[in-house]
Amino acid sequence: MKKRMSVLTGALVATAVSATAAMAGTLDDVKARGELLCGVSTGLPGFSLPDDKGNWTGLDVDTCRAIAAAVLGDAKKVKFTPLTAKERFTALQSGEIDVLSRNTTWTHTRDTSLGVNFTGVNYYDGQGFMVQKALGVKSALELDGASVCIQAGTTTELNLADYFKLNGMKFSPVVYDTSDQTVSGFASGRCDILTSDQSQLYALRSKLDDPSKAEVLPEVISKEPLGPLVRQGDDAWFNIVKWTLFAQINAEELGVTSANVDTMLKSENPNVQRLLGTSGDAGAKLGLGANWAYEAIKQVGNYGEMFDRNVGPKTPLQISRGLNALWTKGGLQYAPPLR
């Protein structure tokens, strides 16, 4: 009996210790596994959506692919886990995924109390409203008494309450679990308004039977910086995820694209040389190979390519760069220098 107890105790202590140890080296885990575990949404056009062959596409998906290319040298070595808004943080905290790239808003509470770190912003968004055209509403200030469809577990729920309270209006919220249910509630007329981040509104509108019957109101009622996040307490991994996105933004600024990256290897520009690893040791400082950024750009592209391919004006979403243009072009995308 006693012996068995001590064996059990030992086993328990061992699991406790190993659980803590496993948290420390996400980079080693990813390398040993040969695969990056990435949490994405359950299906949002432009950000993360599987096509009919099961291949994931989207801006958030490409963010993960770039990390896989930088770390493992192959953008295809990613396993995507679809998560609802409610499941996402638990999945990251428990170690089920290595990085969460799921149109998640960077907020103070999330950053400080969930044991996660936001690594940057891959899309600057804001919350808006979509209404049925038949209602004849032209401004969000005419929405007193409306029913509003929302997805559970989002910052949207709080912004909405704040906005209506601030303007002295009342509403009744109808909260669904997935974005598909939210759209279906809106389409059937259960709600007058659907509210979400503006980028998502366009994506969701494209899912309606007749998108022309709905319109997105001009008001933007909140700041929604969306970006990838990692577990707190593993700074090496935090740096890798952070700098992969910075490298893609810097690449766009320097004019390095997936098409010209090979010729750029011969570039005389010291900034480009440091980025592509032909000089300096940027890769080694992250614990990666010298060609980390080269692989990410070669296989996934720079930030602008990623944006245009998934949500840009030539896609069904037709979103212009706006706030997401480079700082040199009047936008907010600004990456610290690579030196």
Add this chain to the structure above:
Amino acid sequence: MSTNKDIATEPKRKSSALNDPQVRGYIFQTLLIAFLVWFGWVIFQNTLHNMESRGITTGFDFLQNPAGFEILMSLIPYSSNDTYGRTFVVGLLNTVLVAGLGIFFATILGFIIGIARLSKNWLVAKVASVYVETLRNIPLLLQIFFWYFAVLQPLPSPRQSIDFASAVFANNRGLYVPAPIAGDGLGAVIVIFFLGIIGSIFMVKWARKRQEATGQQFPVLYASLGLIIGLPIITYFILGAPLTWEMPELKGFNFKGGVRVIPELIALLLALTTYTASFIAEIVRAGIQSVAHGQTEAAAALGIRRSVALRLIIIPQAMRVVIPPLTSQYLNLAKNSSLATAIGYPDIVSVFMGTTLNQTGQAVEIVAMTMGVYLVISLTLSFFMNWYNKSMALKER
């Protein structure tokens, strides 16, 4: 020989206490409990330690923080200025509401269908069979989706509501019925209603005693109907009908005034009721069939009418078989109500384990509290059903 005698007369002095099976039993049970307590403590500490080392906030302080989000339906006053603790209560009450109503309606419908299955009328019996076999064999979640997305959502928009006598309106936002507004003197009507109930209870006892003593019957049913319903109605009109109705009216996007029943509640209630009723029907049928046919024949031989025999002989015996599995169905219904989250009914899982968990991120505390709620609801239900079962059980004299 002498040693044998010693053992027989003084066994305790010879053998150690450790060999006494009872003492040993206590020792092992104590050890087991100590081990379980220690095991639970280690897990608790380990969780706490790991969460702290990863910078995850722990504790129940968040319950005092303002929630900042709205809830579709609340039985108590609630606004976004209230605390997370209050969202817990709002969700809890919504769960209790749908579970309570579900149990009530499922019991009535289940008994009707169960008795209908035994009907001598071929059509009635077959309709009941088809009902049971269809509904209990389709997953509950699909039935909830069916009622919500296929039946209630295609209803017209508020401006084209289906209108019943300009008082009750049905549309895809819910069912609107007039709200009663109490006037002066309505309290007296309610008091008389309750007095009627109490009076009826005494009358039933008195009538039973009289029947046992003299064999004379008393028309208990009509007399108690008169007491409980007739008397309050007479009082109501004597006091000049002190009750007005607030009619629902179309204003802006939606109806204002009246009482609104949200479609999420209707869909969930319909699905839970019809689904659980199909199981209850089978339990009721089994209970009635378990009463030996000789009992019916004996009653007939004594000249007891069929309806009286059913009420006084068959059903009391059937109930003994029915109550234990019925308890399980009630528990299932209460737990199945958590599927509410799929259609956005604001029950405790949707509100507290959904939105509140997401805004605070304190998964361990919130999930534990929610599990505690279902445990308490289920244990309370079990307790009452066991008590009822005991009072119905065969009393051996």
